[in-house]
Amino acid sequence: MADKVTFELVSPERLLLATEADMVVVPGQEGDFGVLSGHQPVISMLRPGAVDIYEGERLVERIFVAGGFAEVSSDRLTVLVEEATAQKDVDQAALPRRIAELRERIEEAGEDDALRQSLEARLAYLELMGESGQPH
């Protein structure tokens, strides 16, 4: 395999992950895209989804992110997120309850559009973890 791409996952509170990988797939606003070494410089918004880290052909880690930004420049990929959960850390047992709670709060939010939107984004994030959180 050719050169590796340096991948950094950063949240406002700390640097979550810094690693090297052969390929990283990030959920861009307009579709997922894979970043390999030598990728063209890109700045992209992210939608809630999964960041997949590949070692060769193998998926080594999957991290769920709740939207953010990705920056690619000369063999380096930086992903800025507000919230991220590694697949192995997802608490499947607690998910349905958290989703139900969130649904209730969306009901309560009613007219408050800004609040409802942020809650709905959160719901999408949680549901995503539920759907694709199962091992393949």
Added chain:
Amino acid sequence: MPSLKSLRIRINSVKSTQKITKAMKTVAASKLRRAQEAAQAARPYAERMERMLASLAAGQADNDNAPRLLNGTGRDQVHLLVVATADRGLCGAFNSSIARAARRKAQELLQAGKEVKILCVGRKGRDILRRDLAKHIVDSMEATKGKRLAFSDADGVKAKVMEMFEKGEFDICTIFYNHFRSAISQVVTEQQLIPAAVAGSEPVDLGGAAYEYEPDEEQILDRLLPRNLTVQIYRALLENQASEQGARMTAMDNATRNAGEMIKKLTLVYNRNRQAVITKELIEIISGAEAV
């Protein structure tokens, strides 16, 4: 001359004060370490966001339709001062020096015929500024809601600032906080938040290639700028938190030392008095015996 008993009581009370200041110093020292770690951990995100913003802003410099968060409203009539202080006192000149800087700036602006609005973050700043700038304070909130400073605390401040900005209630926003240099030295800093000051960081050299934007520059900027605002506020609050603990540590260290000196002085007076009383009693006994 104070009686022996009252001196003894005095010494004991200073001793217990010393115990308290000593404990506060230890607590502040450990909190300082944690605050410093938090400030350090938050640095990568802020740095990378700044870099991204710099490369985006470079392409927007002469765009008239650029977001107002970046280029401002084109006026500088109404200023919003965000004064970030601590919720608690007993930390030396920490709160008052921030308040002093904010007050000076406010007076300068008022003299220049500008309008000033103040948003207080932290209870102490509000208490100090309320005395003479009460009518300018638009709102105040506490610096931290929970035990530790979280990103959501900064988000709350940002939400308020953005709400006011969108209503067109101010043109320029500046935040005041204490920059943490070391445990004994904190520097009051004012930083402009709106319009965003991005000149500080150089865009990355891409070796001739240009960034591709997805979806497009405007949309990314629209999302990135408010985010950047939160990050800047968060950073200021983190710095402030570390500074507060540093200032408290120094203040309490001084207080402990002063209490020690005071105890020494009082003990000296106490001993001298005790001796004087003994001598007096002896004289009385001897002269009594001689008289017989």
